[in-house]
Amino acid sequence: xxxxxxxxxxxxxxxxxxxxxxxxxxxxxxxxxxxxxxxxxxxxxxxxxxxxxxxxxxxxxxxxxxxxxxxxxxxxxxxxxxxxxxxxxxxxxxxxxxxxxxxxxxxxxxxxxxxxxxxxxxxxxxxxxxxxxxxxxxxxxxxxxxxxxxxxxxxxxxxxxxxxxxxxxxxxxxxxxxxxxxxxxxxxxxxxxxxxxxxxxxxxxxxxxxxxxxxxxxxxxxxxxxxxxxxxxxxxxxxxxxxxxxxxxxxxxxxxxxxxxxxxxxxxxxxxxxxxxxxxxxxxxxxxxxxxxxxxxxxxxxxxxxxxxxxxxxxxxxxxxxxxxxxxxxxxxxxxxxxxxxxxxxxxxxxxxxxxxxxxxxxxxxxxxxxxxxxxxxxxxxxxxxxxxxxxxxxxxxxxxxxxxxxxxxxxxxxxxxxxxxxxxxxxxxxxxxxxxxxxxxxxxxxxxxxxxxxxxxxxxxxxxxxxxxxxxxxxxxxxxxxxxxxxxxxxxxxxxxxxxxx
Ligand code: 4AD
Numbered sequence: 001x002x003x004x005x006x007x008x009x010x011x012x013x014x015x016x017x018x019x020x021x022x023x024x025x026x027x028x029x030x031x032x033x034x035x036x037x038x039x040x041x042x043x044x045x046x047x048x049x050x051x052x053x054x055x056x057x058x059x060x061x062x063x064x065x066x067x068x069x070x071x072x073x074x075x076x077x078x079x080x081x082x083x084x085x086x087x088x089x090x091x092x093x094x095x096x097x098x099x100x101x102x103x104x105x106x107x108x109x110x111x112x113x114x115x116x117x118x119x120x121x122x123x124x125x126x127x128x129x130x131x132x133x134x135x136x137x138x139x140x141x142x143x144x145x146x147x148x149x150x151x152x153x154x155x156x157x158x159x160x161x162x163x164x165x166x167x168x169x170x171x172x173x174x175x176x177x178x179x180x181x182x183x184x185x186x187x188x189x190x191x192x193x194x195x196x197x198x199x200x201x202x203x204x205x206x207x208x209x210x211x212x213x214x215x216x217x218x219x220x221x222x223x224x225x226x227x228x229x230x231x232x233x234x235x236x237x238x239x240x241x242x243x244x245x246x247x248x249x250x251x252x253x254x255x256x257x258x259x260x261x262x263x264x265x266x267x268x269x270x271x272x273x274x275x276x277x278x279x280x281x282x283x284x285x286x287x288x289x290x291x292x293x294x295x296x297x298x299x300x301x302x303x304x305x306x307x308x309x310x311x312x313x314x315x316x317x318x319x320x321x322x323x324x325x326x327x328x329x330x331x332x333x334x335x336x337x338x339x340x341x342x343x344x345x346x347x348x349x350x351x352x353x354x355x356x357x358x359x360x361x362x363x364x365x366x367x368x369x370x371x372x373x374x375x376x377x378x379x380x381x382x383x384x385x386x387x388x389x390x391x392x393x394x395x396x397x398x399x400x401x402x403x404x405x406x407x408x409x410x411x412x413x414x415x416x417x418x419x420x421x422x423x424x425x426x427x428x429x430x431x432x433x434x435x436x437x438x439x440x441x442x443x444x445x446x447x448x449x450x451x452x453x454x455x456x457x458x459x460x461x462x463x464x465x466x467x468x469x470x471x472x473x474x475x476x477x478x479x480x481x482x483x484x485x486x487x488x489x490x491x492x493x494x495x496x497x498x499x500x501x502x503x
């Protein structure tokens with residue numbers, strides 16, 4: 001097999017002193033007279049390859065020098081340890097084979113706008129940041145499966161074509177199913193409840209669809225969700241399951257992806273704090289916090305720190321512009337220009353925060369019991385806590401029909417959202433399910449749905465009903481939180497949003 005001839009960069013530690021061949025793409029080349037310092041990427045990592053003139057033919061040396069970014073090539077050489085090289089090893093090159101040219105690769109090391117990168121997503125995936133996020137997403141998904149498989153859950157794949165709504169009709173995607181209008185699944189939950197009555201503990205894991213018209217940093221129209229469902233569990237048990245699950249996932253990322261976390265500048269110290277128990281607040285307590293003086297003071301302090309951050313950035317930009325005026329080498333000029341661009345982006349983001357802060361403060365101060373928590377409210381609550389926060393017992397009217405009415409307070413349901421810390425906001429939504437047949441029929445009708453359409457779901461309450469519940473964790477939101485990504489569109493290879501379906 002072709003692949004067997006090549007050594008992977010992440011395996012170089014086992015080949016020190018021997019000759020190996022790497023197969024990959026040109027990440028960067030800095031020729032310097034008679035030596036070229038070429039960075040190769042092969043999908044497993046980056047490696048510096050040192051090519052000295054005389055070690056390969058003059059013609060090949062020149063051909064490699066003029067190769068464009070992302071040209072494909074194989075490089076043979078002796079492996080040596082080099083702490084300053086990315087990955088800690090470098091190759092003393094003995095031969096090179098050019099496989100494919102790459103002229104005018106559109107994504108250069110300079111800063112590009114988000115729109116441009118999204119239009120070139122098929123190439124953008126090769127960039128280091130995207131690669132790191134993808135590697136972390138892989139670990140997250142793997143650990144999600146491991147957690148449930150190792151804790152007695154059975155995987156049940158739920159359908160994507162559905163006849164009933166789970167999470168509100170306003171976000172349903174319609175499809176023409178042989179002349180009949182069906183919907184794409186917003187959740188696998190209702191089916192999974194049926195599976196939980198068979199297996200006791202079940203989970204589904206797949207893509208879910210919501211016709212989200214809002215273009216926020218937290219919403220996709222197609223996202224991946226894992227949903228566990230357990231028979232004979234109460235709210236207390238669900239929260240415990242949720243905090244053990246999220247802590248396990250974070251622990252696995254810390255264990256397997258520390259280099260990637262470091263490379264993208266994720267907050268490792270904050271992730272290390274993600275251990276049970278998480279904070280627990282009722283919705284009513286959350287509302288008290290939002291309308292408190294503590295929240296008002298917190299937001300006022302935040303506004304001041306945004307303003308001083310902005311002032312510091314403006315100073316840095318001025319310093320870099322002065323430096324740029326004296327820079328001689330083209331690569332230095334490019335690097336400074338890229339840094340200035342990045343700082344300008346940060347300044348723009350701070351402007352948005354400075355503009356939004358008073359609006360969010362006002363929304364929080366005037367928050368009335370009964371409303372669902374909005375994105376900015378979640379942000380405030382989660383910013384005020386270092387560890388994730390469970391918010392439980394929301395008003396019944398603000399939540400889905402299947403949630404169990406609290407038998408001690410008819411106005412609230414036995415549900416929870418889990419808010420990730422540092423302002424990230426909701427990553428999990430879940431609840432105990434209404435298990436009383438009559439109460440569920442009543443809620444279905446109240447929602448304006450036809451009980452006939454839900455007859456199979458209602459059957460679960462007729463034939464051996466039990467207390468049960470579960471939750472759904474959004475994968476892209478979790479990836480965004482753990483990696484510190486500003487927008488969840490970066491956290492799936494090919495994001496789908498209202499205005500993004502190509503590539
Ligand atoms: O809170 P949600 O709507 O809950 C449900 O779908 C339940 N049926 C889950 C259950 O109890 N089995 O969604 C769960 C999670 C959210 O916390 C969020 O992480 C993610 O799914 N999510 C989205 N992620 C990206 N884009 C969207 N438009 C999302 N909507 C929800």
